[in-house]
Amino acid sequence: MMPWDKRHLIEIDPFSREDIEHGFFLIGIFEPYSGIVHKGSRRKKLNVCEGDMMTMWFQPREERSTRTFGSFQAAMSYLGGDSKVFDELESSMVKAGESVEDTARIMSGHSQLIVDRHRDPEHIYKVVRYSTCPAINAGNGSHQHPTQSLLDLYTIYKKRGKIDGITVAILGDLREGRTAHSLVKALEKFDEIHIVGIHPRGLELPNKFATSQYEDRTIGMRELNNELKNIAPDVVYATRIQKERMEEDASQYSYVIDEQTMNCLPKHTLLMHPLPRSIEIDPRIDSDPRAIYFEQADNGVPVRMYIIATLLGYEQEVLALRN
Ligand code: NCD
Numbered sequence: 001m002m003p004w005d006k007r008h009l010i011e012i013d014p015f016s017r018e019d020i021e022h023g024f025f026l027i028g029i030f031e032p033y034s035g036i037v038h039k040g041s042r043r044k045k046l047n048v049c050e051g052d053m054m055t056m057w058f059q060p061r062e063e064r065s066t067r068t069f070g071s072f073q074a075a076m077s078y079l080g081g082d083s084k085v086f087d088e089l090e091s092s093m094v095k096a097g098e099s100v101e102d103t104a105r106i107m108s109g110h111s112q113l114i115v116d117r118h119r120d121p122e123h124i125y126k127v128v129r130y131s132t133c134p135a136i137n138a139g140n141g142s143h144q145h146p147t148q149s150l151l152d153l154y155t156i157y158k159k160r161g162k163i164d165g166i167t168v169a170i171l172g173d174l175r176e177g178r179t180a181h182s183l184v185k186a187l188e189k190f191d192e193i194h195i196v197g198i199h200p201r202g203l204e205l206p207n208k209f210a211t212s213q214y215e216d217r218t219i220g221m222r223e224l225n226n227e228l229k230n231i232a233p234d235v236v237y238a239t240r241i242q243k244e245r246m247e248e249d250a251s252q253y254s255y256v257i258d259e260q261t262m263n264c265l266p267k268h269t270l271l272m273h274p275l276p277r278s279i280e281i282d283p284r285i286d287s288d289p290r291a292i293y294f295e296q297a298d299n300g301v302p303v304r305m306y307i308i309a310t311l312l313g314y315e316q317e318v319l320a321l322r323n
Contacts, residue, residue, distance in 0.1 A: 034302040049081030071300035104130035144182040172239035174205040221255035258282040
């Protein structure tokens with residue numbers, strides 16, 4: 001495995017444990033500047049990325065985004081830089097059939113960073129090949145979503161103080177869910193991790209993502225509560241059934257975490273979800289202190305500030321913010 005070269009962020013795989021822990025340290029520096037008002041943020045605009053332009057290349061229609069898109073833009077703004085949106089549908093890709101390769105060359109001519117989300121898992125690889133500036137994978141089809149995994153790990157780390165030694169139950173769509181794929185890979189970097197993938201038949205984790213800590217539990221989702229009671233996980237990571245990526249009827253896979261489920265979980269368990277939720281989390285449990293998915297989403301801003309600043313080479317400027 002090649003180490004992370006800090007030139008692009010494509011997959012979580014090249015990150016070492018040290019990279020991730022150093023990331024936690026830098027994210028902690030950004031937190032007070034990340035605009036999260038209820039966390040006591042100073043909302044002071046930094047000038048770390050002043051003069052830098054970030055292009056948001058999010059595939060329209062197929063790959064809509066609320067959290068990832070919004071938190072990347074907010075992160076760049078809090079860092080003092082600018083962002084612009086590249087809308088394929090209003091571009092020469094539609095007018096003249098301009099290729100991804102040429103478009104990437106052109107985008108990098110007027111940006112310092114490209115954030116890319118596309119249904120085609122290969123799109124990001126083309127972008128990094130042809131652009132002359134760094135690029136970030138903000139979700140490539142059903143492959144990976146590495147910045148989501150960094151914010152997932154950071155959330156666990158903040159809540160528990162460490163990641164080693166935890167049992168994580170990942171629920172739902174392990175076949176198409178890119179957040180599940182990169183989370184399994186990210187957890188692999190830590191010690192004594194036990195991951196249990198709980199899913200209905202047909203939504204198995206693809207073999208290429210399964211690590212030695214991974215254990216598969218194909219169940220009828222009506223048995224979910226019993227299963228969770230037996231496992232007593234430290235973290236439950238629920239995912240949405242990715243119906244937009246399926247040919248078959250997705251409703252056969254549906255499941256719900258409700259008050260009864262919460263009654264089967266230990267008091268210390270963290271309930272996480274990358275969001276958006278469909279029906280898999282009953283809103284009536286939002287007030288349960290173990291339900292931390294909104295706090296998890298908030299962490300997206302400082303995590304993306306860290307990624308942007310690192311890829312643009314501003315680590316010294318970031319360290320200077322401690323004073
Ligand atoms: C996820 C995604 O797009 O993969 N959302 C996100 O970025 N937080 C999860 C999903 O859409 O189910």
